[in-house]
Amino acid sequence: MNAIAVEPGTGSPVLVERPRPEPESGEALVRTLRVGVDGTDHEVIAGHHGEVPDGEDRLVLGHEAVGVVEDPNDTSLEEGQYVVPTVRRPPAGLDNEYFEHDEPDMAPAGEYVERGIAGAHGFMAEYVTSPEEYLVPVPAELAPLGFLVEPISITEKAIEHAVASRSAFEWEPESALVLGNGSLGLLTLAMFETVLGIDRTYCLGRRDRPDPTIDIIDDLGSTYVDSRETPVSEIQSTHEAVDIVYEATGYPKHAFETVDALAPNGVGVLLGVPEPWTFEIDGGRLHREMVLHNKALIGTVNSHRGHFEAAVDTLAQLPDRVTDDLVTGIYDLENYESAFETNDGVIKTAVEFDQL
Amino acid sequence: MNAIAVEPGTGSPVLVERPRPEPESGEALVRTLRVGVDGTDHEVIAGHHGEVPDGEDRLVLGHEAVGVVEDPNDTSLEEGQYVVPTVRRPPAGLDNEYFEHDEPDMAPAGEYVERGIAGAHGFMAEYVTSPEEYLVPVPAELAPLGFLVEPISITEKAIEHAVASRSAFEWEPESALVLGNGSLGLLTLAMFETVLGIDRTYCLGRRDRPDPTIDIIDDLGSTYVDSRETPVSEIQSTHEAVDIVYEATGYPKHAFETVDALAPNGVGVLLGVPEPWTFEIDGGRLHREMVLHNKALIGTVNSHRGHFEAAVDTLAQLPDRVTDDLVTGIYDLENYESAFETNDGVIKTAVEFDQL
Secondary structure (H helix, E strand, O other): OEEEEEOOOOOOOEEEEOOOOOOOOOEEEEEEEEEEEOHHHHHHHHOOOOEOOOOOOOEEOOOEEEEEEEEOOOOOOOOOOEEEEOOEEOHHHOOOHHHHOOOHHHOOOOOOEEEOOEEEOOOOEOEEEEEHHHEEEOOHHHHHHHHHHHHHHHHHHHHHHHHHHOOOOOOOOOEEEEEOOOHHHHHHHHHHHHHHOOOEEEEEEOOOOOOHHHHHHHHOOOEEEEOOOOOHHHHHHHOOOEEEEEEOOOOHHHHHHHHHHEEEEEEEEEOOOOOOOEEEEEHHHHHHHHHHOOOEEEEOOOOOHHHHHHHHHHHHHOOHHHHHHHEEEEEEHHHHHHHHOOOOOOOEEEEEOOOO | OEEEEEOOOOOOOEEEEOOOOOOOOOEEEEEEEEEEEOHHHHHHHHOOOOEOOOOOOOEEOOOEEEEEEEEOOOOOOOOOOEEEEOOEEOHHHOOOHHHHOOOHHHOOOOOOEEEOOEEEOOOOEOEEEEEHHHEEEOOHHHHHHHHHHHHHHHHHHHHHHHHHHOOOOOOOOOEEEEEOOOHHHHHHHHHHHHHHOOOEEEEEEOOOOOOHHHHHHHHOOOEEEEOOOOOHHHHHHHOOOEEEEEEOOOOHHHHHHHHHHEEEEEEEEEOOOOOOOEEEEEHHHHHHHHHHOOOEEEEOOOOOHHHHHHHHHHHHHOOHHHHHHHEEEEEEHHHHHHHHOOOOOOOEEEEEOOOO
């Protein structure tokens, strides 16, 4: 079968021939339909993040997949059921407490592999196998956009942890700021209204109009903030201090400037994965401000099955016009290279392995 | 009546004569018994924190009090009931949403005054009046140490917020690190076992043995960490990465080094109130570490009535030997100046306004 794989740090993904996998007991065979491309894929391709499976040269890419059950094998799934696979798996097939609690997203380094990212092949292949517990059903009408379930699940977790951190007191967030106008930032911007009922939102970017991401920000009724004119730490004075900041830039100064952007009792969720970088901060002022105004910063990574299930519900609620504008290209296997191109006209792409 | 007041920034507290207050409707008259002294008092005396009430030259000190109801007036309290007053009050007597929710600790600047600290006279006076809702009953046997209820309540809130922030997943903290061996740090060290059942604790200080604070750390079965030998960011390798860090030093580098001291999925609660100070951090590494290991930093200030009530229960559970060693001096009005002295032999002091 065909698969898309990469030798990290050495160039572009290539089409490779691999044996079609055979499901083991407890696993289903899934025919892959579409697999999304995101910033993590580009990090993996560049060799900045992730790792190939032990003893192999190349990693099969892809962690945002939707497929259809071709052979349920001995699972309780049914043939023809659309499914989205989760990403983290136990290392060497050995369960640990995090997987036993259905919280692989909370596992520390060494206690998981990530399909398509770190230590395990991904879903950019015509067929994949997976234990049933890692396959989340999606209704047929959502299958064409099923590759958005994984990124949405990342924000489901981030919002869950943000809300939990504010659960010891009365907290009704009314405003939110998303740092980053990539596909995850834009999905999150839409989710703040859908999931939390927040209709006063801001989104930070550094692009000139006309721009398709700013069009989506406008269309959502959100306010675009150009970081070249308004640093994060000044948004409180130029616009307003917000109850939630969602950092999706991977730019580490933003993690600390978030404290200034927050209203009292607010929470900043951090999702970027930057490289080391030493710089100056007014740590005294930030520390004091966090304490005197009860502010929180929460790091969050990955997501678990419950977040995927919530993401399926959220995907059903997102306005069609938003998802239509967000997905700028779906490419078949002959044109898979186009799915990895990046320019200002590209927001979200996917590779189509088989027609729906 | 006698009171202890200060003109912030100009020297030491002085004994002043003030009119005995008359309770208004809804208020009780309380005869003050003991009032503790803490780092905030020293900050107020030095003029680094807080403010005198509008139109006055001096602030009556004291926010850690225990007293006895002398005149219940029209409240439901009974004469002879021991009580601890809470600290925050509505500014100009005008309630706002935070006070209506019984969460004045979450009010932002401008939405509260603090008795004995900012904008309202404190409890270092022979008599005080207070609305009933801000007087928390304590049993007679705890009255001698009732001045510890306020500082304990600060940690009750900090622990509540820390636990809430980790409530979206299975989290059973097994180890804790307290930064700071002042009276609040030592009380907190004892509370980690009493409140959370954590018996593997560490306490950071910068003193040589023999030292009475290190004696308490030893007596609690905790491990003393000398910050001159072991920086906070190295505790993970010299000892272990911990599930909770409690910062009570006000040293802002500690706020950021806390990220390194935390185990995966851990939470650092920040309580210090430093002055502005610009320094370098490896913000990229800290940001990445917070994200990839789901770490959280939570600022927390003050406490509400519910935390005072929990603190009364906690005080009853703290070992006598700990509180005996912690309270190094109780001074009557003639010797009140001794309660404000600081040296390595002093841990916690109080002024006694009337005998129990």
